[in-house]
Amino acid sequence: MSFPWAKEYQPTNGLTKFLDEKLPLPRLVYNAVGAGYPVPRNLSYFWNFGVLAGFFLVLQIVTGVILAMHYAANAQIAFASTEHIMRDVNWGWMLRYAHANGASFFFIVVYIHIFRGLFYSSYKAPREMIWLLGVVIFLLMMATAFMGYVLPWGQMSFWGAKVITGLFGAIPLVGEPIQIWLLGGFAPDNAALNRFFSLHFLLPFVIAGVVILHIWALHIPGSSNPTGIEVKSESDTVPFHPYYTAKDGFGLGVALIAYCLLVFFLPNYLGHPDNYIEANPLSTPAHIVPEWYFWPFYAILRAFTADFLIVPAKLMGVLAMFSAILMWFFLPWLDRNPVRSGHYRPLFRKFFWFGLIPAMAVLFYCGGAPAEEPYVMLSQIATAYYFLHFLVILPIVSSIEKTEPLPTSITAAVLGSDKEVVKGEAAEPVAV
Amino acid sequence: MADTAATADTSLAHDTAPETDGMRRRDFVNVAAVSAAGVGGLAVLYPLISQMSPSRDVLAESSTELDVSAIQPGQAIKAVFRKQPLFVRRLTPAEIAAANAVPVDSLRDPQTLAERTKEGHEDMLITMGVCTHLGCVPLGAGEGEIKGEFGGYFCPCHGSSYDTAARIRKGPAPKNLEVPDYEFTSDTKVVVG
């Protein structure tokens, strides 16, 4: 579906006419990210992060394929081959740091993208499918990032692989056989390293496929916007190109500046020193932590320190950790208030800024901290709020909340009145 | 991009009609921004391409030291240079005479034996063991291997025959077996590469 005023692709010369007839790829691009895709005119910079996520996915695939040309997935030489990349391969140090920090940036961008979706309730009808596919992408990203971190075969790689596959050991009855099956042995070794490498290479392409579905699903209802009201007329939209290509170009520039500062000046800032020690199955580092992007979920895992009813603590933690993400699948059916944007939902907004965001911050912090007090108790409170927020507060708030009045249209929201846009008007400063 | 921007401008037509001068300045900004992105993209290609050329450790291994004292006249050894076979052969007086008897002009790749050896060591023929046709390893360096009809090397892949100076005499190979850069550091020591 597209808006009736969407511009239609016009092939101009022989080649584009030929292509349009045989393989209308230019038309597809024109309608997807070109002038043929009308987008709400009021998107804020929070709407840049989808394109940025796409950029970092491509960056990771390009640098990853290149690193795979030099890396050797064999437990005997994996660590040395990483050092070979860092020391001897032309520009190898840059490619590896670009890939390692690219993963972090991909997660930063995606976390902002997700929290934008949560605040503006972008998951609500008619955009449920976009959200569901997004959660799938996030899960695939986590699996990919975990397996990628194992590849340098440092101490954190090894113990990360051991601890995370150990989670499956919590499953009653079949847990231990599953863990042994996952590793292809009793501890991480060649078999595990090789399969992680293979899957780490494969999954990004699966992610790219789901991303295409995610964008396809986006183009059915069109983009949401900060007011959360639907597009009503042509004056509510601008064509994606050149308006949002230009805005995304600028956003990309800013993101790249931050990213390159990290790559070139602090490349190991987000990493852990222990991963520069080769894997040693006989000695665990004093303080093992996953990469920072897993911290909130790692904190939830560790928050369950006591057996509950018939469920052992270990299983409870694993269940909670997976549920913490899986429950996002049900969000569109938990939050039923027809008003989307947090800007017009005073109660929801309070819980979002003073509940969810602080809870996430605490979980992030505690996930990276050692498993001792007061971090455990703090993460227990934050975990309780996290589940309360999504499964209890959100459904209740969405039923009882009295929302604020919405603007009549996107144009009205932008211009501060409901006047039709006429020539010469929009460029004038409008008092807010 | 500038084109579409201009179209979008007119279709939305919210601005006052732009004067020609203004239009040009605006186009310039857009062209400059797109060009900058293009330049950046091209610059990024450089490391992405150069990472595939030999790494520092590979380049560092590009010289080989050999002791040739044990090679008797008529014998040859195979050594390794840049992960490729290297033929080191001590020629007999008869082989030298045979090589010098060939009129140079009649050769496909005209070179004298003297040009292919070092002064004072005319009996040491050091060549790559890589057929100049498509890269197979010719026979003739090992004990008992056939040397082809010219008494030098014979490549079994496509039948190229080399003479006692390892010059191409028959078959599809275009060039003589390559003589790598090398020097004698003493009477018995050779450094190749």
Next chain:
Amino acid sequence: MRQLVTPRLIALFVGLFFVLAVLWAFVTGAGTVIGQGYLKEANAEQEFHKHPNKYEFGFNGPLGKWDQRQLQRGLKVYDEVCAACHSLKYVAFRDLAALGLTEGQIKAYAAKKVVPGIDPVTGETTTRPGLPTDYFPSPYPNEIAARAANNNAVPPDLSLITKARHDGTNYVASLLTGFQEQPPELLKKFPEAKTPAGLHYNPYFANLNLAMAPPLTTSGQVTFDDGSPSDVQSMAKDVAAFLTWTAEPNLVKRRQTGWAVMVFLLFATVLAYMSKQQIWSAVKPKTKD
């Protein structure tokens, strides 16, 4: 809309289940805390461990550069002191060109080192003089030998040591100069934390007691060719600088590339901003986004 109550009701129960489980864990944990006191028992490690001192190095900061002479001095300290027990296996002799050594010097340096080889006639393992393409040889044939020779503590490889420790460069310099008698107040407070025989007290080491004996003990232990001071402090700093280079040989090149990239990106981003402003000027009121 009535059927929509059901998923929310299920969510409510699932949510309460997790909330109760984690609150139960909280209560049990809190019970323990109340029973045993809030803070964990203090231990000697927590109280007497010191973070590395901050040292001045030429390569510090975004514009820093290697001091080749300092790196060469550090190499000499490694060679004459550390190399007796510690390997440097990711560094090749050819890499020393970055320290300003000429090809001839590297060759001569490598030739003085003994590296494992194979006898070309008998095929038996033997040793031979090093070549520039060889890597720094390990002082022990394998880990078991290293363990046996060092009272069960394997001396770590030093190639990456400054990246494998927090604030690694300062850590190495601090550790090498940090050997001392155990402070009396420590022994008074934690009598059981007395340094065991065979270990050495060092507050910069994570658990305070280090198997390595003080390696740099006397001024002039290493004689520097350039006449630089060779007190313990200077030797420690020089070898820390050298080990920073071995861990990240591309450090300076990386930052220089970074500067070029940053200048370009700033320029391109400003252009992108101007272009975006120009394109949006047609539709966008200036006071609201």
